[in-house]
């Protein structure tokens with residue numbers, strides 16, 4: 567059975583799909599996954615540099631704020647970044663900082679000095695330049711690792727939430743920002759979803775991470791999940807029409823966290839993969 571399915575579905579190296587029956591199960595497994603990655607990073611490097619995103623992902627971080635993780639994790643070694651931010655004040659309803667602060671950061675003992683939010687008091691261009699500068703300083707002292715293959719920062723974990731159109735961070739379909747090779751952080755002023763101005767990690771930075779997790783929930787994301795994951799999907803015509811498909815770690819590992827609705831278009835895979843099966 568497994569052999570038959572792998573003929574239908576071409577596996578990609580170092581990718582894994584996890585499909586969950588309920589939000590509660592996803593939240594539980596995501597907490598365990600993040601906890602394991604953080605413990606390995608702290609053991610190997612002395613730090614855990616994690617980049618967060620906005621969207622529904624944040625609601626799945628709740629279990630990390632509870633026992634046992636709130637007591638057992640070495641929170642003093644956590645360094646927090648954002649894969650993208652909207653150009654709004656930090657107390658604005660559309661701010662990714664506000665979302666993650668209220669849903670996660672305010673509930674765990676992470677040191678304030680380790681929280682690297684994106685400047686909401688500058689133009690998007692300046693905020694992107696400043697953020698890249700800060701990251702460069704932290705790479706120099708190795709609080710953030712460096713990728714030997716790409717010379718980019720090597721975050722221990724980048725958590726992404728895929729939008730229904732297949733965007734990740736603030737990298738939108740067919741946007742020129744997807745082509746950037748040398749910048750680590752960039753800005754856009756024409757986001758197809760409000761607000762128009764945003765700051766975002768570029769693909770080289772995302773793909774240089776040691777670990778990338780993409781969360782997608784709901785049946786409005788199922789077609790994009792299918793196009794992003796399956797080599798058997800028709801289209802997209804060019805990779806940039808589906809940014810999530812361009813997320814492919816250079817040396818790291820990618821894990822998809824899907825609920826059943828988001829996984830519902832994975833026809834070939836659906837029969838083959840129970841929860842936590844690797845492909």
Ligand SMILES: O=C1O[C@H](COP(=O)(O)O)[C@@H](O)[C@H](O)[C@H]1O
Pocket residue numbers: 619620621622623650651652662726727728729730733734735736759
């Ligand atoms: O605009 C954004 O959207 C995505 C996905 O959000 P969702 O509401 O569809 O779950 C998010 O990952 C990204 O960080 C954010 O800025």
